[in-house]
Amino acid sequence: MTGDGKWEWSQEEIKRMGYQVVDLIAEHLVRLPDDPVFRPFPAELADRYLNSSVPESGADWDEILETFATEIAPFPFGNGHPRFYGWVNSPPTVISIFAEALAAAMNPSCAGGNHAAIYVERQVIDWFRQILGFPARAMGLLVSGGSAAALTALAAARQSKCGFDVRTLGLRASEARMTFYRSSETHGCYQKAIELMGFGSESMVTVERDSAMRMIPSALDRAITADRRDGRMPIAVIASAGTVNGGAIDPLAEIADVCERHDVWFHVDGAYGAPAILNSKYVDALSAIARADSVALDPHKWLYIPVEAGLVLVREGSVLRQTFSLIPPYLQTEGEPEGVGGLPWFSEYGFQQTRAFRALKVWMALRHHGLAGYRVSIEKDLALAEYLTSLLKSRDDFEVFEPQSLSIVCFRYLPPGVSGDEQIMGSINREILKTIQLGGEAFISSTVMDNKFWLRASIVNPRANKSDIEALYESLMATLPRMGLGRLHTARVESLGGDSLATPKPVDRH
Numbered sequence: 138m139t140g141d142g143k144w145e146w147s148q149e150e151i152k153r154m155g156y157q158v159v160d161l162i163a164e165h166l167v168r169l170p171d172d173p174v175f176r177p178f179p180a181e182l183a184d185r186y187l188n189s190s191v192p193e194s195g196a197d198w199d200e201i202l203e204t205f206a207t208e209i210a211p212f213p214f215g216n217g218h219p220r221f222y223g224w225v226n227s228p229p230t231v232i233s234i235f236a237e238a239l240a241a242a243m244n245p246s247c248a249g250g251n252h253a254a255i256y257v258e259r260q261v262i263d264w265f266r267q268i269l270g271f272p273a274r275a276m277g278l279l280v281s282g283g284s285a286a287a288l289t290a291l292a293a294a295r296q297s298k299c300g301f302d303v304r305t306l307g308l309r310a311s312e313a314r315m316t317f318y319r320s321s322e323t324h325g326c327y328q329k330a331i332e333l334m335g336f337g338s339e340s341m342v343t344v345e346r347d348s349a350m351r352m353i354p355s356a357l358d359r360a361i362t363a364d365r366r367d368g369r370m371p372i373a374v375i376a377s378a379g380t381v382n383g384g385a386i387d388p389l390a391e392i393a394d395v396c397e398r399h400d401v402w403f404h405v406d407g408a409y410g411a412p413a414i415l416n417s418k419y420v421d422a423l424s425a426i427a428r429a430d431s432v433a434l435d436p437h438k439w440l441y442i443p444v445e446a447g448l449v450l451v452r453e454g455s456v457l458r459q460t461f462s463l464i465p466p467y468l469q470t471e472g473e474p475e476g477v478g479g480l481p482w483f484s485e486y487g488f489q490q491t492r493a494f495r496a497l498k499v500w501m502a503l504r505h506h507g508l509a510g511y512r513v514s515i516e517k518d519l520a521l522a523e524y525l526t527s528l529l530k531s532r533d534d535f536e537v538f539e540p541q542s543l544s545i546v547c548f549r550y551l552p553p554g555v556s557g558d559e560q561i562m563g564s565i566n567r568e569i570l571k572t573i574q575l576g577g578e579a580f581i582s583s584t585v586m587d588n589k590f591w592l593r594a595s596i597v598n599p600r601a602n603k604s605d606i607e608a609l610y611e612s613l614m615a616t617l618p619r620m621g622l623g624r625l626h627t628a629r630v631e632s633l634g635g636d637s638l639a640t641p642k643p644v645d646r647h
Contacts (some may be wrong), residue, residue, distance in 0.1 A: 142195035151408035157202055162234060165210060166217065170600075173577030175215040182208055215580050219601040220608055222594035223574075225381055227410045229443040230599075232505045233498035240494035241528075243573060247492040249482025258483065258496035264503060265434065265448055268414065269407075272426030276454025279446065279495040283408035284326040286433035286449035291317070291330050291486055293431060293451050294373040294385045294402035294528040296460040304460075308335050312525015313370040318342050318360060320352040320387065322380040322586075324406055324626055349540050350383055350586060354391035361399045373402035378432075380592075382584045384543035386410060389425035396430075403428065407448070409597075410543050416519060421544070436499050439515065439544075439597050446495050449487075457486045514599040518544040521596045521606050528610045538591060547584060547591040550613075550623060556620045563590035565622065572616045579609040635646055 146154075176191050215551055216226035245254040262277045280286050301310050308315075317331055321343055328338055342364065343518035345356035361371045376387040389405060390415040396403035405411070405426050411434040414426065426432055431451045436442040451457040462485040486488050506514070522544040529535045529548050550569055555561045570583050570592055581594045594609065 138601050154198060154202075155471040158238075161202070161206060161210065166231065169218050172218070174220050174580040175574060175577060176212050176481075178212045196591070207584070218580070219598055220579040221598065222448075222596055223607065225438050225597060227438060227597040228600055229440045230441040230506070232503050233502045234440050236498035236501040241280060242498040243494060243585075245494050247494055247496070248484040249480070250489050251268075251480075254494045254496065255480065255483070257494075258501050259480070261496045261499050261503070262448070262450070263640060267451060268508070269411065269432060269434070269450065270424070271432075271450055271452055274454055275450055275452050276457050276486055277448060277450035278483060279489065279492075279499065280449055280489070281445040282435050282437065283324065283406070283435050284329065284447075284488075286408065286435075286447050287324070287326045287406070288333060289449045289457075290404050290431035290433060290451065291327070291373060292334065292488075293457050294384055295334060295459045297453070297456050298372045298400075298402050298431070299370070311370065313368055313626040314340060314341055315370045315372045315373065316342050316364050317372055318344050318357055318374040318401075320344050320346045320350070320377065322346065322350050322382050322385055323375050323596060324377075324381060327375050327406070350380065350385040352387040352392065354388055354395050357392060357394045358398070361395065361401060365399070371399060371401045373404055373430075375404050375406060377410070378405050378407035379413065379543050382545075382548050382586055383538055383591075384410065384541075384545035386419070386422045386542060389423070390428070393425050393428040401492050402430045404441055405429040405432045408433045409438050412439040412515060413519075413543055415508060416515050418519065434508045436502075439518075440499075440502065440511065441514075441597070441599060442499055442502055445493075446499055451568035455488075461485060461487055487533070515544075517599065518596045518601070521601055521603065522546050522594075524603060525594060525596070525606050525610065528606070536561045538586065546594045546596075548594075549584065549589070549591050550617070550622070559589055565620075566590050566592055569613070569616055570619060572620065576612060576616070576626075578612040584617075 182225075208437055215221045216223070217228040219228075243254065245252055247254050247258060249255060256466040258279055261279065264624070265277070266273075266275050280287065280289060293314070299311060299315060303310070315336055317327075317336070317340055319327060319341055328341060331341055342360050344360055345353050347353055357374065361374075364371055374392060376389055376392045378386055378389065393403055395401075398578075407423075407426060410419075411423065411426060411432065429452065431449065434448045434450070435443040435446065436448060437446040458481065462481075464482075464485070483492060522541065525546050526537050526541050529537050529546070534551050534553065536549050536551055541547075549562065549566050552562060552565050553564075567583070567590065570581065574580055581592055583589050583594045596606075
């Protein structure tokens, strides 16, 4: 079909198209483990895509799908592969892939109203409220991700703690500089949020942290006390329940005590690490999330939901509503001020009016796997991280950042004879990173902590197994001689007792 495209489709045509798409999805997911983890988008294709004209005439569906199959599908980001350990990017659970299609077919606006999508999202929010231990009066939203959650939560903190009508008067009404507290490991999205709200990055106070990269509560207490004494207005503390650099968990209970003592908003960034509350090893460290005024959690990270799927939850739902509620005339319903169906609209709790049906893919995944299934998968990721740590620590020419936390392993090669020269070691490890990423056998990323360059593996993949970790290790070992580095690799993985590692059965084999 050519011309202006087609707007009406018969049931038979829709089914034919759908079957073709399902075949492509199934082929992609099943073949992933046998394909390279990463392939750069070819330069000639990139040039064509960046220098093309808008189509004047419509193309046939089969032609479009063929273009997808040959030019787009072969060059994914890579995070669906069981040996992809870059940044914090999980594969999508299969049931949520189809949930995305079902949500798109319904295509509701989830600003509010009395339709199914609203109640699905309300149920999902309540499930997370229960998981994290928040009270029944809490309220939240499914948002695009941690960045939107950060902006939403800190806006609520400003509304609650600034002491005047900031929505009407603006920041100029405050004679005191408002301050926010973080550690050096706090995610950059919080600085963006604070800048967007007009405070400026100088309003952020970086609190001292310990050698494990965790915020020191006594240092936080001193910083807030000093700021109050000097006439500043402390607003919020941003604590981490699993940093993206190395998985560090701040001492949340002690930080909560400091915030209560000073009447400062307590926000927890659990975008990556909060789901580990389901694991017995980390439940104690994370249980104080229940004391937070707000929390961010990204289901599209460690719950394996397709992006975008972020969550913000605020202890006092009324504060969230006071922060954002603005009902234009065309949405006001006489006799039903709470919106059609008797529930306040989601648009009253955030800055987004038209909202996608994000909840369905989260709802289906939670229904399908249950908390028990997620516990097994998270435990498996943690065990694989410990296994990789044991492999690397078996060598005297690799250093692992310790304490290793959650499912992130930071490590670096220590070239003989250049120990202590961070510039040379950083250059060599950057070259190792590039070689691994382009080699296609595995994929890792990097970070900088304590002014040192580290290679970094983040394992949030229910499809990964010990053999995949071993493949990453072998790829690292093979890279060293190719670069003229390292000693002969004579010790085999089996000698470390890898086969005896207790690894739970995967939740979903995809």
